[in-house]
Amino acid sequence: MFSKILIANRGEIACRVHASCALLAIKTVAIYADADATAKHVQLCNEAVHIGPSNPKDSYLRGEAIIAAAKACGAQAIHPGYGFLSENAGFAQACADAGLVFIGPPPAAIEAMGLKAQAKARMEAAGVPLVPGYHGSNQKAAFLRAQAARIGYPVLIKASAGGGGKGMRVVERDADFDAALASCQREAQSSFGNDAVLIEKYVKRPRHIEIQIFGDTQGNCVYLFERDCSVQRRHQKVLEEAPAPGLPDALRQQMGEAAVAAARAVGYVGAGTVEFIVEQRDDGSMAFFFMEMNTRLQVEHPVTEAITGVDLVEWQLRVACGEPLPLTQAQLRITGHAIEARICAENPDNNFLPATGTLQVYAKPPHSSFASSALRFDDGVRQGDAISPYYDSMVAKLIVHGSTRAEALARLDAALAQTHIVGLQTNVQFLRHVLASPSFAQAQLDTALITREHSLLFQREKLGLPLMVAAAVAHSLAQEAQLAGADPFSRRDHWSTHGTRMRRFAFEFHGERHEARLEVLHDGARMLSLNHSTGPLLWQQGADDASRFALQFLAFSERLNIYAIGHEMHVFSAMGASKIIAIDLLAHAAESASSSGKLSAPMPGKVVAFKVQAGDAVRAGQILAVMDAMKMEHSIAAPSDGTVGELLYAPGDQVAEGAPLLTLTPAAMKEAAA
Numbered sequence: 001m002f003s004k005i006l007i008a009n010r011g012e013i014a015c016r017v018h019a020s021c022a023l024l025a026i027k028t029v030a031i032y033a034d035a036d037a038t039a040k041h042v043q044l045c046n047e048a049v050h051i052g053p054s055n056p057k058d059s060y061l062r063g064e065a066i067i068a069a070a071k072a073c074g075a076q077a078i079h080p081g082y083g084f085l086s087e088n089a090g091f092a093q094a095c096a097d098a099g100l101v102f103i104g105p106p107p108a109a110i111e112a113m114g115l116k117a118q119a120k121a122r123m124e125a126a127g128v129p130l131v132p133g134y135h136g137s138n139q140k141a142a143f144l145r146a147q148a149a150r151i152g153y154p155v156l157i158k159a160s161a162g163g164g165g166k167g168m169r170v171v172e173r174d175a176d177f178d179a180a181l182a183s184c185q186r187e188a189q190s191s192f193g194n195d196a197v198l199i200e201k202y203v204k205r206p207r208h209i210e211i212q213i214f215g216d217t218q219g220n221c222v223y224l225f226e227r228d229c230s231v232q233r234r235h236q237k238v239l240e241e242a243p244a245p246g247l248p249d250a251l252r253q254q255m256g257e258a259a260v261a262a263a264r265a266v267g268y269v270g271a272g273t274v275e276f277i278v279e280q281r282d283d284g285s286m287a288f289f290f291m292e293m294n295t296r297l298q299v300e301h302p303v304t305e306a307i308t309g310v311d312l313v314e315w316q317l318r319v320a321c322g323e324p325l326p327l328t329q330a331q332l333r334i335t336g337h338a339i340e341a342r343i344c345a346e347n348p349d350n351n352f353l354p355a356t357g358t359l360q361v362y363a364k365p366p367h368s369s370f371a372s373s374a375l376r377f378d379d380g381v382r383q384g385d386a387i388s389p390y391y392d393s394m395v396a397k398l399i400v401h402g403s404t405r406a407e408a409l410a411r412l413d414a415a416l417a418q419t420h421i422v423g424l425q426t427n428v429q430f431l432r433h434v435l436a437s438p439s440f441a442q443a444q445l446d447t448a449l450i451t452r453e454h455s456l457l458f459q460r461e462k463l464g465l466p467l468m469v470a471a472a473v474a475h476s477l478a479q480e481a482q483l484a485g486a487d488p489f490s491r492r493d494h495w496s497t498h499g500t501r502m503r504r505f506a507f508e509f510h511g512e513r514h515e516a517r518l519e520v521l522h523d524g525a526r527m528l529s530l531n532h533s534t535g536p537l538l539w540q541q542g543a544d545d546a547s548r549f550a551l552q553f554l555a556f557s558e559r560l561n562i563y564a565i566g567h568e569m570h571v572f573s574a575m576g577a578s579k580i581i582a583i584d585l586l587a588h589a590a591e592s593a594s595s596s597g598k599l600s601a602p603m604p605g606k607v608v609a610f611k612v613q614a615g616d617a618v619r620a621g622q623i624l625a626v627m628d629a630m631k632m633e634h635s636i637a638a639p640s641d642g643t644v645g646e647l648l649y650a651p652g653d654q655v656a657e658g659a660p661l662l663t664l665t666p667a668a669m670k671e672a673a674a
């Protein structure tokens with residue numbers, strides 16, 4: 001076995017790889033960019049090498065510098081994690097040339113599966129079923145459009161070099177084809193440096209079911225069953241589970257064998273995933289088609305570990321050392337059911353726009369380490385860390401295992417309820433809504449689940465009363481703390497000094513203002529008046545956890561967590577979570593909405609294109625500019641009808657969050673001025 005390896009990645013996967021190395025007494029070397037100088041993976045690993053500025057192309061993607069670092073510190077091998085250099089055949093070859101073991105498949109296998117179009121051609125030859133489509137080399141727009149017509153709409157245009165859900169466009173009808181093709185090619189060029197596309201029939205009500213395979217250098221190759229990753233947004237996975245609910249054993253075996261055949265066809269060694277799209281036919285039957293092979297460890301590998309008891313990173317290390325696979329196909333078994341939730345910094349209500357910020361509160365449910373445990377929490381951050389715009393928006397992965405799907409689901413929901421993140425927007429409450437939706441609960445899985453359950457998933461939190469009670473408690477606690485510290489007489493305007501003490505305050509919740517009154521009687525009892533009901537307010541604060549409260553007000557009695565950050569109070573309960581803003585009645589309402597008509601960047605990123613010119617008249621909702629940030633394209637639309645003033649940047653420019661991109665004079669303002 002190796003004695004020291006370098007982990008050419010960051011975040012949760014770097015931490016994950018380190019964990020297996022620690023169990024095998026392998027020393028680890030971390031690499032880090034400026035933004036990660038104090039990151040968790042740097043502190044966990046035995047050594048760390050600074051590799052460059054924060055932008056991945058200047059650090060985590062600098063293959064030569066990484067190889068030099070590995071040589072300099074005496075590492076024998078490099079684990080690439082996922083993303084970054086993991087599917088870069090040139091890097092794998094460069095490792096070999098430098099006398100280092102690349103912990104992954106041979107360069108030729110990466111190459112064979114690297115471009116979706118070429119991979120499909122290889123798979124066709126190997127007899128693996130493909131989605132009907134065109135994956136040839138003719139890239140002329142008119143030809144591709146004719147192919148789409150032949151295949152039949154709807155079709156999916158895919159960047160051949162694509163990944164991470166990027167570079168895909170669903171086209172419903174011929175009239176939309178050219179525009180979709182151009183936008184797909186542009187995204188493909190800017191993200192992958194290759195604008196080649198392929199066209200596939202857009203399978204309806206599809207399930208994404210992928211097979212984990214593993215090969216060794218002795219010619220053994222097994223499948224470790226499947227993962228159902230059908231719950232997606234923007235073609236990206238949100239929840240993954242194993243085994244796939246309702247998958248007949250015979251089909252499981254067929255898919256497993258097809259995946260092994262796909263791997264064997266390219267001489268695969270190591271961990272890989274063969275992704276299939278599964279069509280659910282009206283008669284209840286299912287047909288599977290090859291989509292792509294990911295020649296690396298996958299984000300969702302823990303659900304496979306949970307149901308098989310195998311440590312996949314350990315297997316990667318053993319295979320990379322030339323050892324045979326530890327188990328045969330006949331020895332592999334599925335035990336129970338596992339589900340993974342990806343916790344991401346994003347705003348589900350704004351089309352899952354990635355979010356940045358600092359983890360001011362980062363409280364996790366009780367969990368254990370990565371080995372097959374009932375509740376596993378994989379992350380690469382700690383409270384106080386920032387989620388920056390440079391890298392992926394995934395904060396953590398929560399993985400549960402139960403004897404049944406229902407048990408796993410209940411455990412996941414409970415664990416998400418105990419995951420408290422303040423300081424940036426996350427999808428935690430959204431994930432809970434997905435779990436509670438009839439489609440997910442009844443395992444009616446397909447990639448349209450989130451769209452179908454839209455009305456349930458994007459509802460507002462129904463936490464009005466508990467929130468306000470909690471806010472009242474937090475508010476009065478803060479007051480008392482302030483009073484204890486300050487000269488009580490100077491605070492006479494806050495609290496009446498006659499007998500009982502009384503305080504009025506207001507909150508803003510979902511844009512509405514609510515007033516409350518809290519009275520502290522002689523005996524210390526508290527009476528709360530809220531929305532025209534008055535009653536005693538009782539609370540008990542957690543001894544170990546100061547954010548934990550047991551509250552009672554009228555018929556309402558609950559345990560919840562309250563975190564106060566400035567004027568914001570963040571409340572988490574079993575029912576849900578939300579924030580409420582305290583309004584200080586004495587303070588001036590200083591906030592005045594600036595209506596300069598400037599349209600700004602929702603996050604730091606790069607301007608891809610302006611869709612308008614100075615002087616153009618635009619309609620509300622019209623796309624004005626396109627930005628690229630956090631590995632996604634974002635459109636900036638006109639908030640109202642109006643006229644474009646000035647374009648403040650040029651395509652290709654990097655812009656900071658909040659930077660105005662262009663000015664727009666709303667039509668109403670123009671008329672008023674006229």
Ligand code: ADP
Pocket residue numbers: 131156158162163164165166200201202203204206208232235236275277291292447
């Ligand atoms: P990526 O490399 O970005 O992962 P994939 O080819 O794996 O690209 O596709 C990503 C997702 O897009 C799939 O998981 C699936 O939900 C959807 N998808 C891909 N191909 C099709 C198709 N032919 N029909 C319907 N949905 C598809």
Ligand code: ADP
Pocket residue numbers: 056082083084163164165236237294297298299300391392394
């Ligand atoms: P998976 O099926 O494993 O989710 P993806 O194609 O979505 O596969 O990519 C794997 C992970 O690596 C995702 O979290 C993706 O966002 C991340 N990733 C891909 N490319 C990069 C990159 N250049 N930098 C950082 N993360 C990346």
Ligand code: MG
Pocket residue numbers: 164275292
């Ligand atoms: Mg994929």
